[in-house]
Structures are given as structure tokens and as C-alpha cells.
Amino acid sequence: xxxxxYKGDMEMCCRCSACKxxxxxxxxxxxxxxxxxxxxxxxxxxxxAGGRLNIGAAMLKDxxxxxxxxxxxxxxxxxxxxxGVSCNYxxxxxxxxxxxxxxxxxxxxxxxxxxxxxxxxxxxKQGSMIPGAKGKRGAWAAGLKIKDATKEKVxxxxxxxxxxxxxxxxxxxxxxxxxxxxxxxxxxxxxxDAEMCCGGRAYQMGYPKEFLNQAKKxxxxxxKAGVKTVVxxxxxxxxxxxxxxxxxxxxxxxxxxxxxxxxxxxxxDGKLKPRRKVEMAATYHDPCRLGRLGEPWxxxxxxxxxxxxxxxxxxxxYRRGANGVxxxxxDVLKAIPGLKFTEMTxxxxxxxxxxxxxxxxxxxxEFAKWTAxxxxxxxxxxxxxxxxxxxxxxxxxxxxxxxxxxxxxxVYDIVELVEKAI
Amino acid sequence: xxxxxxxxxxxxxxxxEENICDDPAIMPAYYSNKFAAVILPGNTAEVxxxxxxxxxxxxxxxxxxxxxxxxxxxxxxxxxxRRMNHIIEINEKNMxxxxxxxxxxxxxxxxxxxxxxxxCIKGAGTNCTAMLRGHxxxxxxxxGDDRNHLAIEWVTPEGDIVRSGALGSSDxxxxxxxxxxxxxxxxxxxxxxxxxxxxxxxxxxxxxxxPGPSEFPIAGHSPKYVLSEIPANMMAxxxxxxxxxxxxxxxxxxxxxxxxxxxxxxxxAMVAANITTCNEEDEAMFNCLNKEVQxxxxxxxxAGNSPADFAYKKxxxxxxxxxxxxxxxxxxxxxxxEGIIMCQCIRISAxxxxxxxxxxxxxxxxxxxxxxxxxxxxxxxxEAKKPLIEKGLxxxxxxxxxxxxxxxxxxxxxxxFCKYSPSNPTxxxxxxxxxxxxxxxxxxxRYFASTMGPQDEIGPALCNYSQWWSxxxxxxxxxxxxxxxxxxx
Numbered sequence: 001x002x003x004x005x006y007k008g009d010m011e012m013c014c015r016c017s018a019c020k021x022x023x024x025x026x027x028x029x030x031x032x033x034x035x036x037x038x039x040x041x042x043x044x045x046x047x048x049a050g051g052r053l054n055i056g057a058a059m060l061k062d063x064x065x066x067x068x069x070x071x072x073x074x075x076x077x078x079x080x081x082x083x084g085v086s087c088n089y090x091x092x093x094x095x096x097x098x099x100x101x102x103x104x105x106x107x108x109x110x111x112x113x114x115x116x117x118x119x120x121x122x123x124x125k126q127g128s129m130i131p132g133a134k135g136k137r138g139a140w141a142a143g144l145k146i147k148d149a150t151k152e153k154v155x156x157x158x159x160x161x162x163x164x165x166x167x168x169x170x171x172x173x174x175x176x177x178x179x180x181x182x183x184x185x186x187x188x189x190x191x192x193d194a195e196m197c198c199g200g201r202a203y204q205m206g207y208p209k210e211f212l213n214q215a216k217k218x219x220x221x222x223x224k225a226g227v228k229t230v231v232x233x234x235x236x237x238x239x240x241x242x243x244x245x246x247x248x249x250x251x252x253x254x255x256x257x258x259x260x261x262x263x264x265x266x267x268x269d270g271k272l273k274p275r276r277k278v279e280m281a282a283t284y285h286d287p288c289r290l291g292r293l294g295e296p297w298x299x300x301x302x303x304x305x306x307x308x309x310x311x312x313x314x315x316x317x318y319r320r321g322a323n324g325v326x327x328x329x330x331d332v333l334k335a336i337p338g339l340k341f342t343e344m345t346x347x348x349x350x351x352x353x354x355x356x357x358x359x360x361x362x363x364x365x366e367f368a369k370w371t372a373x374x375x376x377x378x379x380x381x382x383x384x385x386x387x388x389x390x391x392x393x394x395x396x397x398x399x400x401x402x403x404x405x406x407x408x409x410x411v412y413d414i415v416e417l418v419e420k421a422i
Numbered sequence: 423x424x425x426x427x428x429x430x431x432x433x434x435x436x437x438x439e440e441n442i443c444d445d446p447a448i449m450p451a452y453y454s455n456k457f458a459a460v461i462l463p464g465n466t467a468e469v470x471x472x473x474x475x476x477x478x479x480x481x482x483x484x485x486x487x488x489x490x491x492x493x494x495x496x497x498x499x500x501x502x503x504r505r506m507n508h509i510i511e512i513n514e515k516n517m518x519x520x521x522x523x524x525x526x527x528x529x530x531x532x533x534x535x536x537x538x539x540x541x542c543i544k545g546a547g548t549n550c551t552a553m554l555r556g557h558x559x560x561x562x563x564x565x566g567d568d569r570n571h572l573a574i575e576w577v578t579p580e581g582d583i584v585r586s587g588a589l590g591s592s593d594x595x596x597x598x599x600x601x602x603x604x605x606x607x608x609x610x611x612x613x614x615x616x617x618x619x620x621x622x623x624x625x626x627x628x629x630x631x632x633p634g635p636s637e638f639p640i641a642g643h644s645p646k647y648v649l650s651e652i653p654a655n656m657m658a659x660x661x662x663x664x665x666x667x668x669x670x671x672x673x674x675x676x677x678x679x680x681x682x683x684x685x686x687x688x689x690x691a692m693v694a695a696n697i698t699t700c701n702e703e704d705e706a707m708f709n710c711l712n713k714e715v716q717x718x719x720x721x722x723x724x725a726g727n728s729p730a731d732f733a734y735k736k737x738x739x740x741x742x743x744x745x746x747x748x749x750x751x752x753x754x755x756x757x758x759x760e761g762i763i764m765c766q767c768i769r770i771s772a773x774x775x776x777x778x779x780x781x782x783x784x785x786x787x788x789x790x791x792x793x794x795x796x797x798x799x800x801x802x803x804x805e806a807k808k809p810l811i812e813k814g815l816x817x818x819x820x821x822x823x824x825x826x827x828x829x830x831x832x833x834x835x836x837x838x839f840c841k842y843s844p845s846n847p848t849x850x851x852x853x854x855x856x857x858x859x860x861x862x863x864x865x866x867x868r869y870f871a872s873t874m875g876p877q878d879e880i881g882p883a884l885c886n887y888s889q890w891w892s893x894x895x896x897x898x899x900x901x902x903x904x905x906x907x908x909x910x911x
Contacts, residue, residue, distance in 0.1 A: 014774075017489060025647050027529055033528065043502070045451045045460075054451050089647075090773075092700050320645050
């Protein structure tokens with residue numbers, strides 16, 4: 001079916017431009033009203049979700065007419081889903097799905113982006129999203145006495161993710177996570193060198209086959225290990241296991257939690273007590289794939305009811321971003337003594353993207369950093385000294401943008417602050 | 423028709439390489455046309471330079487803001503004003519705000535609320551430009567149309583910059599009529615066959631006192647934002663009446679008493695659309711409300727400046743409604759729903775949920791005139807919708823229409839929609855026929871002359887004004903580069 005299944009949705013777009021802004025009730029002034037990085041940066045309507053849907057509808061009708069500009073539009077989108085939330089406040093139609101399908105169609109037609117091709121080639125070869133990564137995937141855990149979940153029975157599998165495993169600057173997140181879980185007495189393990197890429201970012205880049213290949217391998221390993229619960233510290237990993245695996249009927253009964261949810265639970269259960277003061281003013285950035293795109297998948301199959309209304313039998317449940325993971329990370333931060341928590345204007349389901357998603361950090365790093373700088377400016381405007389996130393990809397792009405801009409803002413993953421507090 | 427390379431270069435030298443594009447891939451994003459190029463000017467000087475180049479090369483141009491609607495011939499230069507998105511000034515003392523075309527109403531309103539001010543939000547929604555001329559939910563207190571445009575900066579079709587009203591003789595924006603050139607009839611023309619040619623690059627909009635909070639206390643997640651509490655001294659209610667005559671009696675009484683911040687002649691279908699989060703919920707709610715109402719009705723927001731003012735307004739409202747036999751819709755007295763619709767009508771200006779969500783498209787007949795007269799016409803237009811509803815061509819809204827008073831008076835807006843699927847050509851054709859027939863009826867039965875009515879008949883009946891307008895346009899646009907038609911939404 002591909003793009004064809006979204007014909008009706010694409011034709012529903014009335015070019016109202018709601019997709020460019022945060023939901024109207026949440027607009028607090030002239031600043032920070034925009035929500036889509038792509039249209040904000042490139043300005044032509046074609047870079048907005050409405051523009052993309054209208055292009056999709058036209059090309060579905062008249063055939064794909066590839067130009068360099070079209071591919072520029074297609075690949076300069078983080079697929080962050082903010083457009084869909086703003087549209088779906090008022091409209092019943094799919095927004096992100098047809099945009100994603102359009103990219104998949106480009107890849108099928110071999111209209112790929114060379115930087116993304118390189119990433120996918122590496123994924124096929126080495127099973128990771130990090131070309132040029134050296135050393136073993138589980139090397140960060142040396143000496144930490146962490147169980148090997150492929151050999152020992154554990155209650156929780158900590159899926160570390162590619163970036164945290166291989167990036168020397170981010171391995172501290174894995175170590176902090178392990179320390180927190182050990183402190184709370186959780187019977188957990190990692191897959192170490194046997195861990196594989198979740199495949200989620202391959203899906204965002206437009207490579208569903210490569211994603212499915214990874215997903216199947218991961219689920220086979222999990223099944224073999226007898227693991228019932230997976231905890232991830234990466235928002236992409238969380239969305240892959242929780243949403244995409246479920247969408248493609250691979251997840252089964254596996255329980256998937258993000259580390260922020262798990263820490264929140266451990267604090268509530270009294271197994272983890274943040275006692276040390278962490279004196280700082282901090283604001284929280286909702287990673288797209290933990291927040292609005294982390295909303296559980298809803299299985300649905302139906303047909304449009306012929307007639308005047310765009311309704312389906314059975315009624316179609318739209319994922320509008322309301323059920324993402326928003327409160328657990330906030331509750332964890334609020335539980336840290338000394339931490340003064342502030343909110344930005346664009347939060348939760350209408351959060352501004354960090355810029356790293358959809359392969360943009362690889363295909364157009366300048367645009368990714370531009371997007372990150374917008375967020376950094378917003379964080380600074382709250383008076384915060386630190387920007388806290390819950391995904392290594394966010395931390396990476398924020399730090400790169402800060403390095404270039406000279407901002408004094410500090411960036412932390414939530415596990416780093418919890419580690420300081422326990 | 424592609425631009426010649428040297429012509430393209432001339433435009434590019436004005437706006438920069440990043441801000442011009444003639445790639446066919448981007449065109450469907452705008453409209454189903456192949457434009458010569460899309461250009462993104464960043465300021466008035468660039469607009470002027472682009473317009474002069476259009477004259478030099480005899481290229482037709484059209485400007486757009488957020489791009490919600492408009493008429494766009496093929497092969498034109500499309501001027502997307504997106505980069506012109508600054509609030510130039512909010513003058514609290516003289517109560518006006520100066521904005522560029524791509525400031526949306528939601529942005530300006532949020533800034534104004536912080537200052538205890540508000541402005542006329544047009545019915546197209548707060549997602550549209552704040553410069554838009556038209557009508558909206560708060561017309562009862564904020565008026566509508568050209569009343570709210572003060573001084574305007576206008577790039578004429580030939581590329582001259584004209585500053586109207588006070589701006590023509592000073593750097594002040596407080597008045598559209600002077601001291602300086604008052605060319606209101608030209609600058610705000612929405613009479614058929616079109617709107618003002620050229621480009622509005624800045625406009626001052628009139629501001630009004632806002633008795634509500636500096637920010638609504640919104641809780642929850644999209645699509646169900648609720649108010650954590652109803653703001654102090656505010657209330658929203660829907661009243662239905664035993665007859666149109668009784669409804670009109672109450673409407674005019676409330677206008678004379680000047681107690682309503684908003685009086686919107688919603689029908690049950692529009693109330694249902696606004697308080698629900700999806701089509702299925704909407705349909706069920708409509709069926710429920712349809713049973714609850716006793717007849718036609720309206721939605722009211724009152725906003726007091728103090729507890730005493732609020733108590734007075736509430737008492738007057740209830741007395742006038744009671745005298746007309748009106749009944750409050752109990753469903754909407756639920757504070758959650760009351761808060762939802764209050765915020766919808768003030769912060770969103772309703773619109774998308776009630777127009778596009780059900781079917782994906784709608785055609786409308788909007789009219790400005792004597793409310794009691796236009797209501798009589800609308801009843802007939804509503805009856806004429808029913809066969810289309812029965813055939814399943816348009817969304818069932820009970821054949822309803824809607825409207826509201828402007829400036830607390832007899833004058834007002836009346837409008838009627840047909841909502842349908844854009845994928846259904848039969849429905850589209852039937853709706854267009856209905857539209858033509860009802861516009862013709864309005865003219866023939868002397869209710870009003872619609873802007874969408876038969877121009878060849880309306881013009882001669884009204885002193886051939888359309889010919890005069892065409893002469894004015896010809897004088898303003900001798901090269902014919904700025905076609906009429908379409909609104910700046």
C-alpha cells in the first residue's frame with residue numbers, strides 16, 4: 001500500500017498552517033510559537049507538513065517527479081512529529097505517517113541521501129548506527145560487574161544503544177545508568193557485545209527492511225534470553241522497542257520502559273533515594289521519540305465509510321501525542337534535592353525537536369545544529385543553567401551546538417543528575 | 423512558464439539565493455499550479471523591488487500569508503510573505519499594534535493579553551495573519567472589517583509605497599483616515615470583483631480592552647486542552663430559543679444592554695464540533711445537543727471588569743434570555759466543556775474543527791448586513807441544504823446557519839456552510855450549485871448582494887460600481903500585473 005493508503009489523509013490538508021506552530025492555545029507570545037524546524041529554517045511552504053502532504057497528493061496523482069529540490073525537502077525533516085500534534089488538535093488525519101512513507105518511497109526508488117546510505121551500509125555490516133566506531137560494543141562495561149543477559153538470568157535487560165555504547169563522550173550515560181540500577185538492587189544485565197542496533201533510526205531514515213532485520217534479531221535474542229522487561233536510556237531505542245516493534249507485531253508481551261520511567265518507579269517504590277543536593281536551575285527537553293512519538297501503537301484496521309465525513313469503520317484511533325512519556329522524567333527531576341526546575345514554552349507533546357532525528361544529524365549537520373541552537377536559546381530564556389534531556393542523540397547535538405555558539409548552558413542526561421543525587 | 427535565467431537572476435539579486443525557487447517540486451505545496459517562481463521577500467524594500475521587477479518584465483504576481491486560501495493563476499510570481507513576521511510595535515497608550523503579514527493572530531493576541539488588551543480575531547482562526555480583514559467571534563465588542571485597520575503601508579501594483587492615514591503625514595499609525603491620505607475604500611476593498619491589488623506590508627490594527635486573564639490556565643494534552651478553572655468574572659453559556667423571532671429579540675436586547683463580550687449565533691452542530699476531539703465524538707455530541715435545544719440559539723461569553731460588573735452583566739443576561747423564553751444548554755454548563763469552548767472561541771476562533779474536520783472541505787456564503795433580514799434569507803438557504811444532506815452529499819448539521827452581531831448592534835454577520843469531502847466531485851458540484859442558487863435568491867429577493875453573487879446582474883443594479891472599481895484598478899495597475907481575487911489569509 002505505501003503512500004497510497006494515505007491518499008485521503010493527504011487530500012484532507014487544507015493548508016491552514018497549524019502544522020507550523022504549536023497548538024494555538026499554547027502560544028504565549030511572538031517568541032517560540034513555531035514548532036516545525038524544517039519550515040522555520042527553510043521558509044518555503046513545501047518544507048512544512050502541509051506542503052509535504054500536498055506534494056505527496058500531487059505526486060500520487062501525477063507520478064513521482066524527482067528533482068534535487070524535492071530530495072532536499074524530503075531529507076531536511078527530522079520526522080519529529082510536532083506537525084501531526086498541532087494538526088491533530090483539530091483534524092482527523094494522518095500527518096507524519098504519509099511524510100515517512102514518502103521518504104520510504106524515495107529510498108525504494110533509489111533516490112537516497114549519500115550520508116544516510118553510508119549509515120545503512122554500516123548498519124548492515126557492523127550492526128550499529130555509528131560508522132567508524134572502534135572497539136567492542138560492550139567495552140564500556142569493563143570492570144563494572146554487570147551481568148551478561150545472554151548468559152545469566154536477569155529481570156531487566158538494559159538496552160544501551162549504539163551511540164551510548166560507542167561514543168566515548170556518552171559512555172558515561174551507560175555507566176551512570178548501571179550505577180543507578182545497581183544502587184537500587186535491580187537484577188539487570190546487558191547484552192554486551194551481542195547487543196544490536198534497535199533499527200529505529202533506520203526506519204526514520206526511510207529504510208524499513210533494514211529496520212525489520214534489526215528488530216527481528218533483537219527480539220530473537222530477547223526471546224532466547226527469556227527477558228520480560230527491556231529498559232532503554234535512548235529515546236530512539238525506546239520508540240523502536242515500544243512502538244515500532246509493536247506496530248510490526250514483533251514486540252509480543254515484552255515490557256518496555258525508558259530509564260526515566262524506571263527510575264521514577266524505583267523512587268516511588270522507595271528503592272532509590274536521591275539524597276544529595278544538586279544545586280542548579282534546570283529545564284527539561286522532551287525527546288520527540290520519548291514524548292509524542294513514544295505514545296503506544298494502537299493496532300487498527302478498517303475502511304473509510306463512504307459518504308460525507310472522513311470517518312472509518314471501526315472508528316480510527318489517531319495517535320495525537322497525548323500519551324507519551326512526559327511526567328516521569330519531570331517527577332524524577334523534581335525529586336532531586338536542590339534542583340530548581342523550570343519549564344520552557346514548547347514542552348511535552350508540542351516540544352521543539354533537538355534537531356538530530358530523521359537522519360538529519362548525518363545528512364545535514366548544520367541544520368541539525370541550527371535546530372539545536374533554537375532550543376538552547378529557549379532553555380536559556382527560562383533562566384536555567386542546565387538543559388536536561390533523556391536521549392544521547394539530543395545530548396550530542398546540543399553539545400555540538402553549544403560548542404560552536406559559545407553558550408554557557410550545560411547539558412545533562414537525566415541519569416547523570418540522578419547519579420549525582422544518589 | 424519558467425523565468426528566463428537573466429530575469430531569475432534579477433529577482434535573486436533582490437531576495438538572495440535562498441529565498442527564490444522555481445523548482446516544480448515545490449509548486450504543489452502551494453496550489454495546484456505551476457508558478458513562474460516563488461519568492462520570499464524579507465521586508466518592504468524587497469517587496470517593492472520585486473513588484474517593480476514584475477512591472478518591468480510584465481509578470482503577474484500574487485502575495486500570500488499563511489496560505490490558507492486565495493485565487494492563484496498559473497505562471498505568476500508567488501510572493502510568500504512568510505519572512506515578514508515581526509510585531510513592529512504594540513502601542514498601549516494609543517491602543518494599536520503594528521504587524522507584518524506573517525504575524526499570526528495567536529501570537530499577537532498572546533502578547534496583548536499580557537497587557538490587558540485584545541483585538542478582533544477573524545473567523546478564519548488564530549492560525550491566520552493578524553492583518554487579515556474580516557469578522558470573528560468577538561465582533562460584538564471588537565467590531566470587524568475595516569474598522570480595525572488603522573494606518574497601512576501598501577506597496578501599490580506599480581511598486582510605489584503608500585502610507586495611509588496618520589502614517590501619510592507622520593510616523594504614527596493611530597488613524598486610517600488622516601491626517602494624511604485616507605484611501606480606505608481602496609485599501610480595504612472587498613467588494614466584488616476583488617480585493618485591493620498590490621501588497622500590504624504593514625498594518626496597524628486597533629486594540630481593545632481585555633477583561634480576562636493574562637494567560638488562560640490550560641491543563642491537559644492536545645487535543646483535549648481544558649481550563650483548570652474558569653477565569654474570574656467570566657462565564658460561557660449557550661441559549662436556545664423557541665423561535666428565530668425570540669432569538670432575535672434576545673440578541674438585540676443583549677446588544678442594547680452591551681453586556682456580552684462575545685455573542686456568537688452558533689448552531690448545535692458548531693457547538694458540538696468545538697467541544698469534541700474527533701469526528702465520531704462530534705457526531706454523537708451533535709445528536710445529543712440537537713435533542714437538548716428547543717430551537718435556534720447563540721453562544722455567549724460575558725467578562726466582567728470586577729465581581730460587581732460581572733454580577734451585573736450576568737443578571738442582565740439572564741433576565742433578557744428569560745424574557746425571550748431562552749433556555750441554557752445544560753451540557754455546556756459543565757465547567758470542563760464551558761472552559762473548552764470559551765478557550766476555543768477566544769484563543770482559536772473555532773474554525774478548523776467546525777469547517778474542515780468533518781469532510782475536509784467546505785463552501786460558505788458569508789454576508790454582512792441587517793441581522794434580522796439576513797437571518798430570514800439564511801433560513802431558506804438552510805432548507806435548501808436538506809436535500810443534499812438526505813443524499814449524503816454534505817455533512818448533516820441540521821441545515822443550520824450561524825451569525826453574530828457586530829458592535830452590539832443590528833448590523834451583523836450571517837453565514838452558512840456546506841461541509842463535504844474534497845474527494846467527491848458530485849458533492850462539490852452539488853454544493854457549488856447550492857451556493858449559486860442561494861446567492862441568486864439573496865439578490866433576486868433583495869436580501870443582499872453577495873460578494874459571490876452574479877456580478878453581471880449585481881453591478882448594474884448597484885450603480886455599475888464594479889465598472890468603476892475596474893477603472894480604479896486599471897489606474898492603479900496599468901501593466902495588469904496584480905490580478906484581483908482572493909484574500910490575504
